[in-house]
Amino acid sequence: MDIVTTLPTPQNLEGTPLWENYLVAQLTQAALGLVPGNALALGVEVDEFDIAVVCQVPQATAAVVDDVEEIAQELMFLLGERADVSTRVETRAVATMTPQDSTVWIYAARDPEPG
Amino acid sequence: MGSPSRGASGVGLATLLRAEGVRSGGGSSGGPGRGDPAGVEPVAGGSTQKQARHINGPNYRHGGYFDDAADAQKVLDEFHDGTATVLGVHGTGNNPFVVVRSPNVRGVNHNPRSGFHHQPTDIFFIKGSSSPSVVPATPGWTS
Numbered sequence: 519m520d521i522v523t524t525l526p527t528p529q530n531l532e533g534t535p536l537w538e539n540y541l542v543a544q545l546t547q548a549a550l551g552l553v554p555g556n557a558l559a560l561g562v563e564v565d566e567f568d569i570a571v572v573c574q575v576p577q578a579t580a581a582v583v584d585d586v587e588e589i590a591q592e593l594m595f596l597l598g599e600r601a602d603v604s605t606r607v608e609t610r611a612v613a614t615m616t617p618q619d620s621t622v623w624i625y626a627a628r629d630p631e632p633g
Numbered sequence: 634m635g636s637p638s639r640g641a642s643g644v645g646l647a648t649l650l651r652a653e654g655v656r657s658g659g660g661s662s663g664g665p666g667r668g669d670p671a672g673v674e675p676v677a678g679g680s681t682q683k684q685a686r687h688i689n690g691p692n693y694r695h696g697g698y699f700d701d702a703a704d705a706q707k708v709l710d711e712f713h714d715g716t717a718t719v720l721g722v723h724g725t726g727n728n729p730f731v732v733v734r735s736p737n738v739r740g741v742n743h744n745p746r747s748g749f750h751h752q753p754t755d756i757f758f759i760k761g762s763s764s765p766s767v768v769p770a771t772p773g774w775t776s
Contacts, residue, residue, distance in 0.1 A: 543746045550694040551686055587728045588683075595696060595758055595768055596744055599723065599776055 548592035558613040561623035697769030705767040721776040740769025
């Protein structure tokens with residue numbers, strides 16, 4: 519079995535998901551100072567120019583929706599007019615992530631301390 | 634999207650955003666709009682987080698910025714008095730924004746993850762209607 523083990527270098531990013539990574543970098547910028555205080559997780563789904571900002575919260579209040587939409591707006595400012603940026607707020611008891619997620623997560627709250 | 638137009642006498646920013654029928658989920662739909670010289674909304678100002686995050690100062694957070702908070706108000710004034718040109722209206726969910734060219738104001742586009750550092754610009758986003766804030770945009774934004 520051939521397994522590629524060469525990781526990217528500054529001189530060679532061949533094979534890396536550059537567009538997706540670019541979206542992750544831009545979302546981190548767009549979200550500065552805007553992540554809802556009760557956010558459990560924040561991430562982005564990317565399908566070329568169709569982009570969704572995804573936020574998991576225990577309770578999807580109007581304030582949370584406003585915050586996430588503002589992050590999406592700031593993201594669109596960075597991406598330009600061809601980007602179609604939507605939002606999705608998911609209600610969860612705890613941050614919920616799987617290896618199969620299409621969402622690229624950039625933030626997850628710490629799990630509650632036991633006891 | 635209609636052709637750009639001189640921006641601003643007749644109705645306010647909120648009315649423009651409603652009239653443009655900004656669709657939910659992003660993308661562009663806008664066109665020319667008109668404002669209201671008698672109803673200039675105050676910019677959110679350097680004291681509020683929304684505007685301050687785009688002012689070169691202690692509360693700056695990311696992206697385009699003004700060196701002087703007064704320049705953000707000047708963009709709004711030029712939107713309302715018709716000096717600015719409305720290039721388009723875009724929207725994400727309930728947060729539509731207007732794109733204007735305000736040739737008498739200098740902002741700075743700063744988008745390092747796209748390779749653009751501290752570019753002078755006269756293109757601006759106006760976001761929010763009851764308490765609008767202004768964000769300098771890429772000088773290449775066209776609609």
